[in-house]
Amino acid sequence: MKKLWEATKKVKVNSNLYQFEKLISKKYNLNFNLNYKKILNWSIKNSPIFWDNVWDFCKVNGLKSKNKIVKSKIFYKNKFLPKYKLNFAENLLVKNNGEKAVTFISENGFREERTWKKLNNNVSKVYEFLKKIEIKKNDRIAAYLPNTIETVEAFLGTSSIGAIWSSCSPDFGVNGVIERFSQINPKVLFTADKYYYNGKEINVLERIPQILKKIKSIKYVVIINYPGKRYLNNYIKSKKVKIIRWSELSKIKSDKIKFSKFDFDKSLTILYSSGTTGKPKCICHRSGGVLLQHKKEHQLHCDIKENDNVFYFTTCGWMMWNWLISVLASKASIVLFDGSPMFKKDDLLLNIAEKEKITLFGVSAKYIDALRKSKLRLKYKYKLKKLKTICSTGSPLSNEGFKFVYNNIKKDVHLSSISGGTDIVSCFVLGNLFQPVILGQIQNKGLGLDVDIFNNKGKSIKNKKGELVCKNPFPSMPLKFWKDKNDIKFKNAYFNNFLNTWYHGDYAEVKKSGGFIIHGRSDTTLNPGGVRLGTAEIYSEIEKLIEIKESIVIGQSWDNDIRIVLFVVLNPKYELNGDLLKKIRLQIRKNASPRHVPAKIIAVEDIPRTKNGKIVELAVKNIIEGNRIRNKEALANPQVLVQYKNLKELNY
Numbered sequence: 199m200k201k202l203w204e205a206t207k208k209v210k211v212n213s214n215l216y217q218f219e220k221l222i223s224k225k226y227n228l229n230f231n232l233n234y235k236k237i238l239n240w241s242i243k244n245s246p247i248f249w250d251n252v253w254d255f256c257k258v259n260g261l262k263s264k265n266k267i268v269k270s271k272i273f274y275k276n277k278f279l280p281k282y283k284l285n286f287a288e289n290l291l292v293k294n295n296g297e298k299a300v301t302f303i304s305e306n307g308f309r310e311e312r313t314w315k316k317l318n319n320n321v322s323k324v325y326e327f328l329k330k331i332e333i334k335k336n337d338r339i340a341a342y343l344p345n346t347i348e349t350v351e352a353f354l355g356t357s358s359i360g361a362i363w364s365s366c367s368p369d370f371g372v373n374g375v376i377e378r379f380s381q382i383n384p385k386v387l388f389t390a391d392k393y394y395y396n397g398k399e400i401n402v403l404e405r406i407p408q409i410l411k412k413i414k415s416i417k418y419v420v421i422i423n424y425p426g427k428r429y430l431n432n433y434i435k436s437k438k439v440k441i442i443r444w445s446e447l448s449k450i451k452s453d454k455i456k457f458s459k460f461d462f463d464k465s466l467t468i469l470y471s472s473g474t475t476g477k478p479k480c481i482c483h484r485s486g487g488v489l490l491q492h493k494k495e496h497q498l499h500c501d502i503k504e505n506d507n508v509f510y511f512t513t514c515g516w517m518m519w520n521w522l523i524s525v526l527a528s529k530a531s532i533v534l535f536d537g538s539p540m541f542k543k544d545d546l547l548l549n550i551a552e553k554e555k556i557t558l559f560g561v562s563a564k565y566i567d568a569l570r571k572s573k574l575r576l577k578y579k580y581k582l583k584k585l586k587t588i589c590s591t592g593s594p595l596s597n598e599g600f601k602f603v604y605n606n607i608k609k610d611v612h613l614s615s616i617s618g619g620t621d622i623v624s625c626f627v628l629g630n631l632f633q634p635v636i637l638g639q640i641q642n643k644g645l646g647l648d649v650d651i652f653n654n655k656g657k658s659i660k661n662k663k664g665e666l667v668c669k670n671p672f673p674s675m676p677l678k679f680w681k682d683k684n685d686i687k688f689k690n691a692y693f694n695n696f697l698n699t700w701y702h703g704d705y706a707e708v709k710k711s712g713g714f715i716i717h718g719r720s721d722t723t724l725n726p727g728g729v730r731l732g733t734a735e736i737y738s739e740i741e742k743l744i745e746i747k748e749s750i751v752i753g754q755s756w757d758n759d760i761r762i763v764l765f766v767v768l769n770p771k772y773e774l775n776g777d778l779l780k781k782i783r784l785q786i787r788k789n790a791s792p793r794h795v796p797a798k799i800i801a802v803e804d805i806p807r808t809k810n811g812k813i814v815e816l817a818v819k820n821i822i823e824g825n826r827i828r829n830k831e832a833l834a835n836p837q838v839l840v841q842y843k844n845l846k847e848l849n850y
Contacts, residue, residue: 199711200637202600202601203610203635205612209631210632215234215632217255218237218251218498219232221254222237225251228240234632245646246267247266249266249673253279253490256493256527258489259288260289261283263279263281265280273693273698273699274685274693278487278671281462282461283459284489285458286357286460286466286485287358288358288455288457290354291318292529293529294314294315297313297531298531299532300533301531301532302347302536303535303554304424305535305537306537312347317351317354318454321351321354321358322452322454322455323448323452324356325358326452327420327450328355328359331417335359335460337386338362338468340379340386341363341366342365342375342387342409343365343367343368343422344514345514345519345536346422348425349388350523352388352420352422353365353523358457362466362467362468363468364382364467364469364480365514365515366515367514367809369395370831372405375409377478377831379409379413382468383413384415386418386419386420387409389402389406389420390402390424391403394537395538396537396541397541397542403430406419416439419441420443420447423444462486463484465483466485467483467488468482469483469620469623472814479679481620481676482676482679483623483676487673489524491624492520492525493527494646495521496524501586501587502525502558506531507531507532507584508525508532508533508556508558509533509550509554510522511539511561513809516620517620518560518591522534522560533556544572544573544574545579548569548579548580549580551580551585556585558586558589560588560591561588561589562811563595569606570598570606571744578608578609586611586612587614589614589616591616591617591625594718595615598738599741600615600635600637601637612631612635613635614629614635614641615640615641616629617704621691622672622675626649626702627642627643627716633712639713640716643712649666649714651663651665651666651667652664652696653665656696656697656699663717665696665703665704666702666705666716668702703720704718705723718737719815724752727759729793731793736751736762736794736796739786739794740782740785742785743785746766746772746782748766749766750764750806750813750818752818752819754798762794762798763796763798763799764800765800766782766802767803782796783795783796798848800845802838808833808834814832817833821839827839
C-alpha cells in the first residue's frame with residue numbers, strides 16, 4: 199500500500215468537508231476529528247437526516263418540509279425529502295452579476311465567455327420561447343448539440359419551465375439519434391448546424407430531415423450555429439415543422455424568470471444506456487436527487503468553492519456533462535471544450551488548464567494513459583498553480599496512470615479517481631480530502647452510500663473480488679425507465695441479482711483501507727477453468743508496454759471452457775513478433791497471474807468503442823463467436839468490427 203499524496207492539516211481544516219463536519223458535530227453533539235470513516239458511517243446510519251443536512255449546508259434554494267423520507271420495503275420506492283420543492287435551473291443560476299460563469303473553447307482555439315448576468319438573460323429568452331410555443335411541464339426537449347454555451351442555456355431554459363431534457367452529442371449517427379429520441383417523443387429539437395473534430399467540419403443539418411421523418415412528435419427545430427463560425431448555407435425545409443434560428447431567440451423580450459417550484463422527484467433529464475447489448479434504455483432522473491448528489495460530490499468530495507474554475511472533458515452524450523453543468527450551483531464557473539483533446543498538440547488540454555487557471559481538471563483514465571504514452575516531455579511543464587484536483591473516470595486508472603500524474607503533471611494535487619455511471623448520474627466511489635491517495639485505489643465510498651462488495655451468494659467480502667452493490671437507498675436513484683410497464687426492465691437492471699440491494703454491474707474489490715479497485719464490468723469478466731478474472735488486471739499490465747497503444751481482451755468459448763484472447767493495437771514502428779509475444783505473456787504472468795495469460799494474442803488496427811470512448815468487449819466477443827451484433831449505432835467506429843470476423847487464429 200503506497201501512499202502517493204495526503205492533504206496538509208491546513209488544507210483539511212479549510213475544506214468544505216471540515217465545515218460540514220463542524221456543522222454535524224455541533225448539531226448532534228458528535229466528534230469526528232477529521233476522520234472520514236466516522237463521517238461516512240454516520241451518514242449511512244442516518245441517511246435521511248444526512249441528506250437533509252446536505253440540503254442546508256449546500257444551500258439548496260427550495261421549500262422544505264418536516265418529512266425526510268417515505269420508507270418502503272421495496273428499495274427503489276423509498277422517497278427522500280418527499281414534500282421538498284425546488285427548481286433545478288434556479289439553483290444553477292445562483293448568481294446574476296458581471297463575473298464569468300461559463301467559458302467555451304474549441305479545438306481551433308476559439309474562445310468566448312458568458313457572464314452570470316448574460317447567462318441568466320439568455321436562459322430567460324429560452325424560457326420565454328418555450329412558454330410561447332406552449333411547452334408544458336414534463337414535455338420532452340431533445341438536443342443534438344456539441345459542448346457549447348448555447349447548449350447549457352438550452353438545458354437551463356428547459357429545466358426552468360419544468361420540461362424534460364435529453365441530449366445526444368453530434369457524433370451520434372442518424373440511427374443512433376432516432377433510436378434514442380423516438381422513444382421519448384420530444385416536441386422540440388435543438389441542433390447545431392455543424393461541429394468540428396480533429397480539424398474536420400462535419401455537417402449536422404444534412405441529417406435533420408431523416409430524423410424528422412422518423413420522429414413525428416418534433417414540431418419545432420432550433421438551429422444553433424457553431425461558435426465563431428458562420429451558419430451553414432443549407433437550410434432545412436419542412437411544412438410540418440417550424441424551423442427557427444437561435445439568433446431569433448435573442449430578439450425575444452424577457453424579464454427575470456419567475457421560477458416555479460417542482461416536486462423533489464420531478465423528472466429532470468433522460469439519459470441513455472450505451473445500447474451495446476440492445477435498444478438503449480431511457481433512464482429518467484429526478485431533479486432533487488441529481489442536484490443534491492452533485493452538490494454533495496462537488497462541495498464535500500471535490501472541495502469546489504465559489505469562483506473556482508472547473509473543467510471536465512466530456513460530450514453532451516455522457517453523464518459527466520450533467521455533472522459538470524451542475525457545478526454552477528456551487529457558484530463556481532465552468533470551462534467547456536469541444537473537439538479533439540489532442541488536436542495539433544497532445545497536451546492541448548493541459549495548456550487550457552494553465553491558461554484558464556483551472557482548479558479541478560477532469561479527464562478519462564484513457565486520456566491520462568495517452569499522455570503517458572505520448573512523446574511529450576511533460577515533467578512539470580505546466581505550473582498549474584491554481585490546480586487543486588484532478589479527477590479521472592470512464593475506466594479504471596492504472597497504477598502507471600497514478601504515478602504519471604504525480605511524476606509529470608503536478609506533485610501537490612488531489613488525484614481523485616471516481617466511478618459511478620449513467621444509471622445514477624453520479625458516483626458510488628470517489629475521493630475525499632481527509633484520506634491519503636493510495637496507489638491504484640479509489641479513496642472510499644461516497645457519503646450517504648452504503649457501497650459494498652458481494653460474492654455470488656450475496657455475502658459481504660473484503661480483499662476479494664466480487665460485485666459492487668449499494669445496500670441502502672439514495673436520492674439519485676433513477677426515477678424510472680421511460681415507458682417501462684410495471685418497472686420490469688428497471689428491476690431486471692438493478693435488483694434481480696441480490697434481494698433488495700442495488701446491483702451496479704461492476705466487478706470490484708474493497709481494501710482494508712476502505713479504498714476500492716474497479717476490475718472492469720461484470721459482464722466482461724473472464725472465467726477460464728471456472729475461475730473469475732477481471733479484465734482490468736490484464737489491461738493494467740498491457741498499458742505498461744511502450745509497444746502497445748491499446749488493447750481489448752475477451753473470453754472465447756473453446757473446448758467446453760473459456761480461453762482468454764487479447765487483441766492489441768501496436769504503436770508505430772513495432773510488430774507483433776515472437777519477442778514481443780514473449781514479453782507480453784511474461785509481463786502478465788509475472789504481475790497478474792499465470793491464469794491471466796492469454797491463450798491467443800492478435801494484432802488489430804483498431805478497437806471498437808462507444809461514443810463516450812469506452813471499449814466494447816461484448817461486441818468483439820459476439821462477432822468472433824458468430825452472434826448477432828445488436829445496435830451497432832451505439833458504436834463510434836462500427837466499421838472496425840470487420841477485422842475480428844472469421845479470424846483463422848481463433849480456429850485452433
